[in-house]
Amino acid sequence: MNAPLSAVRTVALDASGGDHAPHAPLHAAVAIARNTDIGLLLVGDRARLEPALRAASVDPDRIEILHAPDTVPADEPPQQALRREQSSLARAVQAVADGRAEALVSAGNTGALLLHVGRAIPRIHGIRRGALAAVYPTLPRPHNPDPFALLLDVGANLHTTPEDLLQFAWMGSAYAARISKVPQPRVGLLNIGEEANKGDELLRAAHALLAAAPGLHFHGNVEGRDVPLGAVDVLVCPGILGNVVLKLLESMGEVMTRMGEPVYRQRLRWRVGRFLLRDGLARVSNLLDYTSYGGAPILGFERIVIKAHGCSQARALENAVKVAAKAVREDVCGAIAEPLAGGGS
């Protein structure tokens, strides 16, 4: 039923995952085919995808379709979703595990994606746990042109050891070095105070490990207020803490808009100012708009997997595919394996 495979595709894209599937993944795929040389494996319902690609006059050699008749609902418990072997998510993960594509992008059910990846794709030798890393906007960091910093883990792990936090730091640092092109990313440990002895046993032990790790540019503990101010390029923390912090950051744009609008209506002069400044305010809100980020890499496995936000539109998915292709090109997985092979942990 599937077309014969002519070559390994760079990125597999889940065409049924996310709130705006299949339209958003389709539009992203068409844009990628037109504007880049990235080879795509589009995983979803062939009966819907094929006519849409034909209608968009996409060169059939540029996008290969892998048929998957089923979809994992966004709110399905992950263990239950694991049983849907014909879902786009399961088939896309398996295709990457089988080497039919080198990286994966999905806006589908996060828990199900983590479970499928953990089951089908081997962990990098020496890595104890995979981590979900998220990019978030900060104020400008003078040494790093990337407007985004990396936060991990943001929820792949409920239990974390000091050694896990050290590995998160290695993985995040390798990813940031290759993707942001900063040779020595600054790594921080999220904590309740800057001093080395702050926090509980986990955070104190992690601080000691991070401070002693060769080749890691450890900046020290980072407090909550310094997260968006941009103290570091890579911020490591246990999964529950990272998840809460990420979601709080994600709400900032909406909070500012919804707090501001009733105020700006209170005076005529403010209403005029608000009108003149409207697209400036929107641009600032866009700086904080998580739906336009490239997505959250799942690190620690032998393939690059990027979890795009469930509400991703085509542009966010297109960005995620480009980032995934860059991570393949820059051999992020090899960079993560390097310090471990050298006895770095």
Next chain:
Amino acid sequence: MNAPLSAVRTVALDASGGDHAPHAPLHAAVAIARNTDIGLLLVGDRARLEPALRAASVDPDRIEILHAPDTVPADEPPQQALRREQSSLARAVQAVADGRAEALVSAGNTGALLLHVGRAIPRIHGIRRGALAAVYPTLPRPHNPDPFALLLDVGANLHTTPEDLLQFAWMGSAYAARISKVPQPRVGLLNIGEEANKGDELLRAAHALLAAAPGLHFHGNVEGRDVPLGAVDVLVCPGILGNVVLKLLESMGEVMTRMGEPVYRQRLRWRVGRFLLRDGLARVSNLLDYTSYGGAPILGFERIVIKAHGCSQARALENAVKVAAKAVREDVCGAIAEPLAGGGS
């Protein structure tokens, strides 16, 4: 050396704690004496305080001075600070413990204040751990006119049990009911997802306890994004998580301003709009300005203690003193003890 005590004072105010001492506490004390009937015990260096109060023509009966020659530096390790028995912080806590005042406000060293309070003031019978609670601004909550919600614990505890989280919920609920005047405050548990089975063992067990607690209006789990959106009136969480979240919230106003200003300068029309809207933007930033909040109550002890932010100006301290007096008047400590006396835990 001290003047004879004529009456129990309502609030003891640490006149040497905080970045702007003694000016900010002095100005706050003068405003309280002029505009309210709250009796004040001002704790600090008599040689500086007495002439200043005289110069401000304050009725000497309204403010009593308790001499304390020493000050705890803001960055001194709490254990070390504990040895400064002549500090304003130590003397103020002792005065409250001795019944010379009914509540305490200090902008001094948080860790030292927590240690002093824990050592000198008895915990309410049945309460296992005190908690540091912080108020933070949310979007309007239809059922609650108070623009602030309560978050606890924000760092008094590094280790938390499910039972502790239940007690934090009782204490926060009692405080919010008496201070915000909402009969049944909505209580939430900060977690990585809304479903009851989300989180680690601690959070799952706490969810079960909270859901079963009689007399508590438990709203369920609250995710990071819903914190500033105002899902609940009282949000409970372990201390490290609460500390990071609070400090992140505190930076929001600054982040918005610093992200916005370079953008608003980019076009002439935006510069004009920015100029017309300048005090509107400032008002929104003020809504988020943590230095103007009333301060963070330390709950669980037989006296009300309010930790004001280290950078508090006079207005914030004045607010904190008013809130402390209100907490005494409304018998918040009695309200916390009530469900425990009734076997509620």
